[in-house]
Amino acid sequence: MAPKKVPVEEPVEPEEPELVEGDETELETGLKLPLTPNDVGRVWSLDCAAQSKLLTELLGLEAAHPPVARREIICDFHLFNLSHSKMQCLTQRQGAVFHAIMAAILDKMAGWADGASQGASASECFNEFQRLLLIHSVNDPPSRLPIFGVQEARRLTDYTSGTLFKHFLLYQFCARSERDVETLRFSVEVERPILPPALANARQKPSRRPQQTPENQDDGTGISTEEKTAGGAGEDPSEEIQRIVEEKLRMTEARLEAKLAQREQQFMERIAKKG
Structure with a gap:
């Protein structure tokens, strides 16, 4: 009698845990969330420098964008959108959905989504933004899905119109083009300085300052004895100034009288000619 075969138990596959709201990575509308709501909460709880580092890790920007300049621009783009979401008092889930919408627009604008040789135009990207925002603002x-309310959708539209779509070509250029680096090298010849003269041949030069004598010696008042003597022999400075002023006035008065006489003579000559 043949031995009975021992039944082989098939391995039971472990059931995947059900995603809660804070861990969801895709919505029922088909929108994929690069950041979960919990990830958005982690970003919001950090300072600016730590936020950039965490975003780079969560989004895999180092592998997706090896050039440092482009990676920093894209990281700042996502960081500004998340900061605006927090400033508008959105929930973590709303912040994650808005980030996903803006990330989709960035991919379409740069042509990364479909591998196009050139990115989409501003009108195409704006229509796509409107479509995604409308899908997530209706119950x-x-x-x-009613992710955003009417007022929230309006504020997000105003923000996007004044930032991304106002400078669309600049964002598109930064996302698609590499930064040009130009290195210039110069060869400059520096002449060797001349050797200083030997100190053994140094000679002391005579001083150019006048020697102090009893006649020009300063007593500490800033006026030498010779100047004091010359000043004392003359007249009072105020009288001298007054005399100069009066002389100038007389000269000015004489010039004015001469001009008046000349104009009066010219006037009489014109009258005589007309008569």
Whole structure:
């Protein structure tokens, strides 16, 4: 009698844990969230420098964008959008959805989503932004979800219009083009300085300052004895100034009288000619 076969138990696959709201990576509308709501909360709890480092790790920007300049621009783009979401008092889930919408627009603008040789135009990107925002602002599940209210959607539209779409070409250029680096090298010849003269041949030069004598010696008042003597022999400085002023006035008065006489003579000559 043949031995009975021992039944082989099939391995039971472990059930995947059900995602809660803070851990969801995709919505019912099909929008994929690069950052979960919990990730957004972690970013909001850090300072600016730590936020950039965490975003780079969560989004895998080092592998996706090896050039440092482009990686920093893209990181700042996402960081500014998340900061604005926090400033508008949005929830972590709303911040994650808004970040996903802006990330999708960035991919479409740069042509990374479909590998296009050139990115989409500003009108195409704005229409896509409107479509995604409208889908997540209407209560009609599962194709539409009420993630944002009417006022919140309006404020997000105003923000995007004044930032991304106002400088669309600049953002597109930074996302698609590499930064040009130009290195200039110069060869400069520096002449060797002349050797100083030997100190053994140094001679003391005579002083150019006048020697102090009893006649020009200063007594500490800033006026030498010779100047005091000359000043004392003359007249009072105030009288001298008054005399100069009076002389100038007389000269000015004489010039004015001469001009008046000349103009009066010219006037009489014109009258005589007309008569």
